[in-house]
Structures are given as C-alpha cells and as structure tokens.
Amino acid sequence: MAEAALPLRRQQTAEEILEPSPLSKLRKRIFKNYSFLIGAIILILILVVAVLAPVFEALGLIQDPYAQDLAKRLQNPFWHEKKVDPDHVFGTDKVGRDYLSRLVYGAQISLLIGFSTMIISGSIGTVLGVTAGYFGGRVDMVVNFIINTRLAMPVFLVAMAAVVAFGASLWVVILVLGLFLWDRFAVVMRSITMQARDLDYVKAARALGCSPPYIIVREIFPNVLSSLTVVATVEMANAILLEAALSFLGFGVQAPTPSWGLMLNEGREYMFFSPWLLALPGTCLFLLVLAINLFGDGLRDVTLERER
Amino acid sequence: MTAALETVDVSCVFQVNQGFMKGSKPLRAVNGVSLKIPKGQVVGLVGESGCGKSTMASILLGLQEPTSGEVLYSGESAGSFDGKDIARRIQPIFQDPYSSLNPTKSIHSIVSLPLRIHNVGDPADWDRKVYDILDLVGLPRRVAQSYPSQLSGGQRQRVAIARALIMRPEVVICDEPTSALDVSVQSQILNLLQDLRQELGLTYLLISHNLAVVEHMADRVAVMYLGRIVEEADADTLFRDPRHPYTKALLGSVLTPDPSLGVPDTHLGTVFPNPIDPPLGCSFHPRCSACMDICSAQTPMPVTEGDHMTECHLYAPQEAVAV
Numbered sequence: 001m002a003e004a005a006l007p008l009r010r011q012q013t014a015e016e017i018l019e020p021s022p023l024s025k026l027r028k029r030i031f032k033n034y035s036f037l038i039g040a041i042i043l044i045l046i047l048v049v050a051v052l053a054p055v056f057e058a059l060g061l062i063q064d065p066y067a068q069d070l071a072k073r074l075q076n077p078f079w080h081e082k083k084v085d086p087d088h089v090f091g092t093d094k095v096g097r098d099y100l101s102r103l104v105y106g107a108q109i110s111l112l113i114g115f116s117t118m119i120i121s122g123s124i125g126t127v128l129g130v131t132a133g134y135f136g137g138r139v140d141m142v143v144n145f146i147i148n149t150r151l152a153m154p155v156f157l158v159a160m161a162a163v164v165a166f167g168a169s170l171w172v173v174i175l176v177l178g179l180f181l182w183d184r185f186a187v188v189m190r191s192i193t194m195q196a197r198d199l200d201y202v203k204a205a206r207a208l209g210c211s212p213p214y215i216i217v218r219e220i221f222p223n224v225l226s227s228l229t230v231v232a233t234v235e236m237a238n239a240i241l242l243e244a245a246l247s248f249l250g251f252g253v254q255a256p257t258p259s260w261g262l263m264l265n266e267g268r269e270y271m272f273f274s275p276w277l278l279a280l281p282g283t284c285l286f287l288l289v290l291a292i293n294l295f296g297d298g299l300r301d302v303t304l305e306r307e308r
Numbered sequence: 309m310t311a312a313l314e315t316v317d318v319s320c321v322f323q324v325n326q327g328f329m330k331g332s333k334p335l336r337a338v339n340g341v342s343l344k345i346p347k348g349q350v351v352g353l354v355g356e357s358g359c360g361k362s363t364m365a366s367i368l369l370g371l372q373e374p375t376s377g378e379v380l381y382s383g384e385s386a387g388s389f390d391g392k393d394i395a396r397r398i399q400p401i402f403q404d405p406y407s408s409l410n411p412t413k414s415i416h417s418i419v420s421l422p423l424r425i426h427n428v429g430d431p432a433d434w435d436r437k438v439y440d441i442l443d444l445v446g447l448p449r450r451v452a453q454s455y456p457s458q459l460s461g462g463q464r465q466r467v468a469i470a471r472a473l474i475m476r477p478e479v480v481i482c483d484e485p486t487s488a489l490d491v492s493v494q495s496q497i498l499n500l501l502q503d504l505r506q507e508l509g510l511t512y513l514l515i516s517h518n519l520a521v522v523e524h525m526a527d528r529v530a531v532m533y534l535g536r537i538v539e540e541a542d543a544d545t546l547f548r549d550p551r552h553p554y555t556k557a558l559l560g561s562v563l564t565p566d567p568s569l570g571v572p573d574t575h576l577g578t579v580f581p582n583p584i585d586p587p588l589g590c591s592f593h594p595r596c597s598a599c600m601d602i603c604s605a606q607t608p609m610p611v612t613e614g615d616h617m618t619e620c621h622l623y624a625p626q627e628a629v630a631v
Contacts, residue, residue, distance in 0.1 A: 200408035204471065207369045208422050209395035222412035 029302050036298020042291035050107035062101035065258045069096035077276050102258040103284055109259045110240045113174055117239035118232050120178025125185020133193025134216055147186050155180045163251045173252050177239050188231050196220045226303045233296025237289040244285055260285050310383050312511045313345040313479050318377030320363050335584050337363040339535035350512040352526030360535040361515045365483045370394040399472035403484035405464035409456040415467055416452040422475045441470045462493035479511045519562055523547050531555045534591040541616040551618045553596050
C-alpha cells in the first residue's frame with residue numbers, strides 16, 4: 001500500500017534535526033522580551049508580598065495595619081531629613097498606623113479586586129462575544145444590543161448608585177465592577193471569533209461533523225486566547241484604578257480597611273506637609289498598573305509567535 | 309454507474325444587506341446546478357473567482373443548506389443523513405494549507421481529530437492509524453509531534469490530505485488544492501492525489517481555476533459561470549473541442565511559456581458582472597464575442613449532444629435550423 005507514495009517521502013534535513021524544541025524557543029523569547037520580564041518581576045513581587053502579608057506580620061517584619069498610636073501620628077519615612085522613627089520605615093498616617101503594613105495589605109485589596117473583577121467580567125464578556133461571533137445573525141444582533149445597552153450606562157454613576165442602594169463593601173465593589181466591565185471582552189472576542197470562524201480549519205472541523213460547542217471550545221478558543229489575555233490584563237488594571245477612584249470618593253472600600261485609593265483620600269488633607277502620604281500609595285498604584293500592562297503586552301508577544 | 313455524489317437543480321441564494329434601512333437583495337451564488345460525480349472518477353469544476361465554485365463545495369459538504377434542490381449521496385437524499393454521516397462519506401481539502409490547520413494543535417491531534425470525533429477505535433488504534441496515513445501521504449512519522457508552523461506549505465497540504473483520508477471517505481472535494489503552493493510542490497501534491505485515488509478508489513471533485521491542473525487530473529469537466537454550469541463534457545472532448553464561448557475564452561486565456569507571444573487576448577474584458585444584479589438573458593452575453601440579439605433577451609436552455617452539455621444560444625436547436 002504505502003510503497004506507491006514512498007518516493008515522495010524525503011529525508012529529514014539537518015536544520016530539522018537541529019531545530020530547537022518549542023520550549024527552548026519559548027524560553028528564549030521570554031528572556032528577550034524586556035517588557036514581559038520587567039512586568040512579570042514587579043507583578044510577582046507585589047503578588048508575593050500581598051499573599052505573604054500575614055506571614056510577614058507574624059514574623060514581626062511588618063506591624064498590625066489597624067493598630068493606632070495617636071502619640072506617633074504622621075511620623076516621617078526613612079528618607080526624611082528630620083527625625084525618623086525606626087519602627088515605622090514608611091512613617092505613619094494621621095492616626096499613627098504603620099504606613100508600610102497598610103501599603104502591603106492594600107496590595108491584597110487591589111489584587112483581589114483586579115482578579116475577581118477580571119474573572120467575572122471576563123467570563124461574561126467572553127461567553128457573549130464568542131457566541132455572537134460564532135453564530136452571527138440574530139444571536140449577534142441580540143448580543144450587540146446588550147453591549148450597546150451596557151455602553152450607554154456610565155460605570156461610575158451606576159457603581160455609586162449601587163453602593164448607595166446596597167451599602168459600601170468590598171464585595172459590592174467587586175460585583176458592580178465585574179458586572180460592568182465586560183464590554184471590551186465582548187467586543188474583542190466577538191470580532192476575533194468572527195475572523196476565526198471563517199478560517200479553513202474551522203470549516204474542516206465542521207466538515208468532520210464536530211458540534212458547535214466542540215468547535216468553539218477546542219478549535220477557536222485556543223487561538224483567541226492571546227488576545228483574551230491582553231484584554232484581561234488591561235481590564236484588570238482598569239478595575240484596580242476604578243476601585244481606587246471609588247474608594248477615594250468614599251464609594252468603595254470603607255475605612256479602616258487599607259486600600260490604596262482610600263489611603264490617597266485620607267492623606268489628601270496633609271498633602272503639603274506630609275506628601276509621602278499621597279506619593280507612596282500613588283506610586284504603588286502606578287507600579288502595579290504599569291506592571292500588569294507590561295506583563296499583558298509581553299505575554300501576547302511571547303505566545304503569539306508560536307502561532308505564526 | 310451510480311453517481312457517488314449528485315446534485316439535482318441545486319440553488320443557493322444569499323440575502324445581501326444593502327445598508328441601513330435599505331432592505332436586502334438576493335444573491336444567487338448557485339443557480340440551478342445539476343452535477344453528477346460518478347464513483348471513482350475525477351470531475352473538474354472550473355470558473356472564475358466568484359462564480360459559485362466554493363459555495364458548491366460547501367453545499368456538497370453539507371456545510372451550507374441549499375435554498376432549493378437536492379443533494380444525493382450514492383443516490384440517497386441528503387435529508388436522510390446527519391452531519392456525521394455526510395462527514396464519513398465526503399471530506400474536503402482546502403486551498404490554503406496555512407489556514408486549514410489549527411496552529412495550536414499538533415499534527416497528531418489534527419490528523420486524529422476525525423477518529424476522535426467519530427469514536428473510532430481507542431488511543432492505541434489512533435496512533436497506528438495516524439502513522440499509517442502519514443506514511444501513505446509521504447510524511448515522516450516524526451512530524452506527528454510537530455506543529456503546523458514548523459512545516460512547509462507542501463507538508464501542510466499533505467497533513468490536510470491525511471486528515472481528509474483517515475476516515476476513508478468515498479468522495480474528496482479538493483477546493484483549489486494546489487493554488488497556494490509553489491509550482492514544484494504543486495506537481496508532487498497532484499501526483500500524490502492521483503496515486504491515492506488509484507490506491508483507495510477515491511472519487512474527486514476538483515475545483516480549480518487552473519486549467520492545466522484540471523486537464524491533468526479530470527475525467528470530466530464542468531465549466532461554471534455566475535452560478536450556472538454553462539458547459540459540461542468529458543475532459544478530452546472539452547479541451548479538444550470547447551463549444552461555449554466562455555470555455556473557449558478560458559482555454560484561450562492560458563499563458564504560454566513563450567514571452568514573445570504576450571498576454572493572450574480573450575475578448576473577455578475585465579469586468580465580472582455583479583452577481584447581485586446579473587445581466588438579463590444569458591448571463592454571459594455582455595462579455596461574449598459571439599453575442600446575438602436573442603442572448604440579451606432569453607435565457608439559454610441546456611443542449612445535450614451525446615454527453616456534451618452546452619448552455620448557449622449558438623447551439624440551441626432552433627438556431628441550428630435558422631443557420
């Protein structure tokens with residue numbers, strides 16, 4: 001049987017044998033991509049610190065973020081030329097709470113909000129977008145209508161209204177942001193699914209008798225994953241900033257929970273005399289959002305090259 | 309001989325949106341096509357871009373429901389099959405091997421997908437079958453662990469052929485199987501298709517705009533223009549004695565290797581008619597070099613002489629009398 005085709009089989013060439021494995025190529029791409037590396041390092045650092053915060057506290061490296069000490073209000077951080085308290089490296093806030101431990105615990109809040117919002121809004125948006133993109137026609141029209149309805153609603157005002165209605169808490173913020181930030185997921189997933197649907201490998205899968213759920217999950221989804229990660233990181237950064245903004249205005253996380261946005265608000269009155277009260281949480285916010293965006297961009301570049 | 313695949317007066321109409329609040333117009337991509345693909349033969353389907361060749365392929369594969377008409381698989385109506393039954397009988401090979409293989413899957417996973425979808429055998433069986441089919445299409449077994457991006461265009465097309473053949477279908481629909489490949493690789497793929505046809509007793513529908521490929525492969529050729537088959541005959545007859553002016557123009561448009569002869573003048577012009585708004589009468593008349601008064605008024609009827617079918621007023625019986 002096979003003999004007839006034999007003359008067509010060719011020997012492997014040297015390049016094929018010497019070609020590096022996909023894994024080593026991936027490793028090479030990761031270490032050549034600086035934005036990915038920098039983003040990943042900052043992100044991992046913040047993540048480790050946030051997750052291990054209770055351990056650090058138990059070890060005595062940081063103090064209780066809620067413990068007030070009115071005798072030691074507004075202590076200077078370590079770089080200040082005036083008197084510095086060795087117990088509080090980053091100084092204290094207006095009621096004498098250790099600023100370093102509040103920043104560390106604030107990272108927990110920011111990351112928690114970022115991740116949960118991304119997962120809730122990502123699932124809603126991806127399901128809507130992929131369904132609309134794959135099935136098209138009426139389904140697409142309905143989903144488009146839902147997306148337009150959502151885009152017509154200002155997130156900030158709705159979030160404030162929800163907080164007034166249900167009371168302010170971490171979970172209300174997460175739910176409101178999660179239920180509102182899916183529009184970009186839906187729009188992006190819809191358009192790339194539409195492109196992928198008309199590719200020949202999807203047609204081939206349909207010609208093989210694969211069911212639509214199988215095609216969507218096994219054939220299309222792995223190919224749109226890299227775009228999804230980019231949207232996910234952008235939205236995560238967006239959610240973190242929105243939480244900070246809501247907390248700053250008093251509609252988000254409530255005192256005394258340490259949240260970077262809330263710390264910005266609390267430090268506002270002392271801006272001219274103790275500027276670090278604003279500079280420190282602001283810098284943390286900036287670094288985290290920057291790291292997430294760098295990481296997301298780099299991740300796309302690193303993973304996309306495999307598909308080409 | 310029963311036809312492995314047959315269409316009876318198949319039409320496919322798409323509603324094309326004209327813009328906001330303007331309603332939609334019908335586009336007849338395929339307009340009353342009856343085509344027989346006898347078992348074990350190669351039927352070529354030729355025509356310009358946009359004439360409905362690929363829509364025909366989709367209809368035959370069961371991907372596109374025809375608006376009217378019927379598709380018969382081995383003489384049985386398509387209605388009595390579900391998608392998986394059709395998939396077992398008919399498999400496609402697509403034009404572009406760069407988009408027909410999922411870039412995130414290994415070759416093993418791509419080639420064994422039909423077995424997994426149709427629940428044939430167990431994983432050990434799959435391995436054996438995948439290696440068998442890779443041998444058959446002339447690929448080294450080690451590519452099973454590679455990804456499509458690591459293969460050349462010709463190798464990818466072999467993978468696509470392997471995927472199409474692993475379930476041993478009766479009919480393979482080759483939609484421009486070589487037009488995305490280098491010339492040197494084209495002949496390899498065509499020879500492979502020829503060999504496989506003899507070995508496995510396959511039936512091909514070869515869709516192409518490359519007349520040399522069709523002449524090389526096909527037993528019978530159908531020429532399509534604007535959703536209709538305008539001429540159908542045995543390959544020898546058609547290439548030796550084309551009757552329809554469009555077929556003549558197509559055959560005349562083949563470039564010769566001699567550059568001093570220049571680009572052949574086919575009198576076709578460059579304007580392909582808008583399929584949303586087809587010309588009255590014979591749809592080819594605005595470009596036809598032998599256009600008569602009747603052509604713009606009346607749609608020609610198919611005229612059959614032996615097994616040579618032509619749809620043109622030049623060969624209509626009453627015209628023959630008049631001349």
